[in-house]
Amino acid sequence: MSALTKLPAKVADRRRFLQEAARALAGCCVFGLALAKLSSDAKALPAQALRPPGALDEGAFLAACIRCGLCVRACPYDTLSLAEIGSDPGLATGTPFFTARQVPCEMCEDIPCVAACPTGALDKGLSRIDDARMGTAVLIDQENCLNALGLRCDVCYRVCPAIDQAITLDLQHNARSGHHAIFMPTVHADACTGCGKCEKSCVLPEAAIKVLPTAIARAKPADHYRLGWEENTPLVDELIDLPDRLPGPGTDNLAAPGGFEPSFKFPEAGQ
Amino acid sequence: MTTANQRLATMPASRERRWLRANLFLVLRRSSQAFFLLIFMIGPWFGIWWVQGNLAGSLTLGVLPLTDPFVFLQSLAALHWPATSALTGAVIVALAYGLLGGRAYCAWVCPINPVTDAASWLHRKLGLKKGWQPPKSTRLWLVAVALVVSAITGTIAWETVNPVSMLHRGLIFGMGSAWLFVLAVFLFDLLLSRRGWCGHLCPVGAFYGLLGEKSILRVSAAKRSACNDCMDCYAVCPEMQVLSAPLNGSDQNSPLILSRDCSNCGRCIDVCDLDVFKFTHRFDRTPAAAHAKRPSHTKKIQGQLPGQISGEIR
Ligand code: SF4
Ligand code: SF4
Ligand code: SF4
Ligand code: SF4
Numbered sequence: 291m292s293a294l295t296k297l298p299a300k301v302a303d304r305r306r307f308l309q310e311a312a313r314a315l316a317g318c319c320v321f322g323l324a325l326a327k328l329s330s331d332a333k334a335l336p337a338q339a340l341r342p343p344g345a346l347d348e349g350a351f352l353a354a355c356i357r358c359g360l361c362v363r364a365c366p367y368d369t370l371s372l373a374e375i376g377s378d379p380g381l382a383t384g385t386p387f388f389t390a391r392q393v394p395c396e397m398c399e400d401i402p403c404v405a406a407c408p409t410g411a412l413d414k415g416l417s418r419i420d421d422a423r424m425g426t427a428v429l430i431d432q433e434n435c436l437n438a439l440g441l442r443c444d445v446c447y448r449v450c451p452a453i454d455q456a457i458t459l460d461l462q463h464n465a466r467s468g469h470h471a472i473f474m475p476t477v478h479a480d481a482c483t484g485c486g487k488c489e490k491s492c493v494l495p496e497a498a499i500k501v502l503p504t505a506i507a508r509a510k511p512a513d514h515y516r517l518g519w520e521e522n523t524p525l526v527d528e529l530i531d532l533p534d535r536l537p538g539p540g541t542d543n544l545a546a547p548g549g550f551e552p553s554f555k556f557p558e559a560g561q
Numbered sequence: 562m563t564t565a566n567q568r569l570a571t572m573p574a575s576r577e578r579r580w581l582r583a584n585l586f587l588v589l590r591r592s593s594q595a596f597f598l599l600i601f602m603i604g605p606w607f608g609i610w611w612v613q614g615n616l617a618g619s620l621t622l623g624v625l626p627l628t629d630p631f632v633f634l635q636s637l638a639a640l641h642w643p644a645t646s647a648l649t650g651a652v653i654v655a656l657a658y659g660l661l662g663g664r665a666y667c668a669w670v671c672p673i674n675p676v677t678d679a680a681s682w683l684h685r686k687l688g689l690k691k692g693w694q695p696p697k698s699t700r701l702w703l704v705a706v707a708l709v710v711s712a713i714t715g716t717i718a719w720e721t722v723n724p725v726s727m728l729h730r731g732l733i734f735g736m737g738s739a740w741l742f743v744l745a746v747f748l749f750d751l752l753l754s755r756r757g758w759c760g761h762l763c764p765v766g767a768f769y770g771l772l773g774e775k776s777i778l779r780v781s782a783a784k785r786s787a788c789n790d791c792m793d794c795y796a797v798c799p800e801m802q803v804l805s806a807p808l809n810g811s812d813q814n815s816p817l818i819l820s821r822d823c824s825n826c827g828r829c830i831d832v833c834d835l836d837v838f839k840f841t842h843r844f845d846r847t848p849a850a851a852h853a854k855r856p857s858h859t860k861k862i863q864g865q866l867p868g869q870i871s872g873e874i875r
Contacts, residue, residue, distance in 0.1 A: 318706050325707075325721065328722065329710065330716065350641065353636060353641040353715045353717065354641040354643065355717075356636065356643075356647065356720075357717075358614040358617050358618030358619065359734050360619075362734065363610070363613045371734070371735070372734045374731070374734075374735045374737025374739070375737045377737040378737070383720075383739075384617075384727070384734075407644070408626055408647040408650060409646075410641070410642075410643055410647075414644065
């Protein structure tokens with residue numbers, strides 16, 4: 291300051307102005323960085339928090355949701371709540387979510403939560419609740435799941451609103467007993483809405499099937515992978531497609547011309 | 562006809578009337594603040610769902626959408642184009658505050674205001690030092706920071722830390738540890754910086770101020786010629802810089818308090834025994850002679866505040 295007093299008034303004024311502006315700018319940068327850190331940290335959704343039906347991708351959702359709670363009020367089953375700072379760690383404070391194990395989404399046909407959202411954070415384009423993708427169920431513990439142990443619990447399968455599409459029971463050989471079957475609950479992500487009813491109803495003290503945000507639950511196949519059995523077009527155009535040939539006469543396969551019945555038979559499933 | 566008894570009977574009433582005259586806007590303001598909280602609370606408390614949501618966004622009687630325009634603007638900055646309902650709500654709120662005085666939000670609606678007023682009252686009672694006083698422009702910088710950070714991170718950035726919405730939403734939907742933020746604001750104002758939060762930092766208030774730059778409803782120092790320089794208005798006004806030109810300026814200065822920082826709280830109207838101030842509109846051209854200048858007044862602003870106004874939490 292003492293240096294300032296020696297300068298002509300105008301220069302001193304200008305210098306003081308520049309100093310103040312620089313200080314304000316520096317303060318803004320520091321504070322802005324902290325704020326940016328805090329608000330982008332909130333983009334990582336914790337593994338047990340599910341967004342309401344129709345929620346945009348987490349990044350876009352945080353740009354859109356004004357945290358008004360109108361979706362919470364619209365839900366007839368009290369499924370949703372707004373994240374509270376401290377009590378719901380990791381969630382952007384004030385944003386709507388539900389915990390499947392507590393209250394799952396009942397998949398209302400008229401989707402009142404989406405209708406109530408004023409901002410489009412819950413996408414109005416969602417017209418069929420079956421198209422909602424709140425998360426993806428994963429049979430996360432294949433050692434304690436009762437069906438995986440060879441019992442017939444089937445509860446998750448029975449409660450699933452998309453039974454036989456989102457969860458099927460896949461028959462497997464029970465290697466432990468040697469002559470029983472395992473009815474393995476198997477989730478098909480293309481039909482799973484992430485409603486959470488399976489996790490809610492799992493009879494174990496800690497659910498063996500859990501609904502996770504899809505980003506956590508699912509792998510992403512590499513773009514260049516081709517599933518030959520789904521695509522009929524040959525990978526390489528010039529590839530010569532040889533005619534399929536069956537084994538000739540004398541093989542133990544009834545389907546082949548001249549084949550005979552095999553001597554060994556696989557055990558029937560379900561014995 | 563007037564018996565002694567009758568006179569006695571009317572005396573307390575007139576005292577009450579005098580108390581009301583000196584606290585009218587305080588009472589109205591606190592009622593308004595309570596109203597804007599309770600109208601949201603009767604839903605969760607009593608199942609009367611006239612209004613759903615919170616100050617960030619609400620739906621009244623199932624038809625009227627309202628959206629906080631500052632939150633809305635941050636959402637735009639984060640590159641989300643909100644649905645019609647939120648857009649309509651933001652326009653309605655912006656127009657309302659554009660007419661009634663942007664920072665009327667601060668004095669009449671904001672749930673943090675009673676907190677910072679309490680801090681300021683206690684500060685005055687305890688005779689504490691002013692403390693850190695960052696430039697008044699800081700809050701405008703913070704408006705810019707909130708918008709820039711929203712744009713960079715693609716989130717509604719200020720809502721991550723905003724004590725205003727945390728308190729309002731918290732009371733309606735559940736507090737969690739949001740109390741800590743409110744407590745922090747209170748302690749900041751009490752111990753670190755007198756009127757620091759609302760007067761210097763809060764970008765929500767600053768944004769509403771910008772919104773009400775040209776608002777119609779204004780306070781005017783209409784009878785400034787009657788002013789006796791008691792300085793009570795300076796002591797009670799949370800944005801005292803807005804008073805000097807209209808009250809102490811020359812004839813050329815309009816008596817209208819046109820600064821965007823004025824929150825239309827009416828404290829000055831309440832506190833002035835000489836009825837210098839009144840509410841009017843910004844086009845009010847009623848001439849008002851300047852009041853004779855006494856040289857001492859600028860010194861007194863800086864000094865200890867007069868004790869008589871410290872009675873109520875203003
Ligand atoms: S679909 Fe129904 S049950 Fe599910 S969150 Fe929305 S309102 Fe609630
Ligand atoms: S209604 Fe929409 S904007 Fe409001 S809290 Fe729910 S998702 Fe967010
Ligand atoms: S979350 Fe579970 S119950 Fe719901 S659709 Fe998916 S598999 Fe079915
Ligand atoms: S400045 Fe901010 S915290 Fe203070 S009353 Fe206004 S909006 Fe509320």
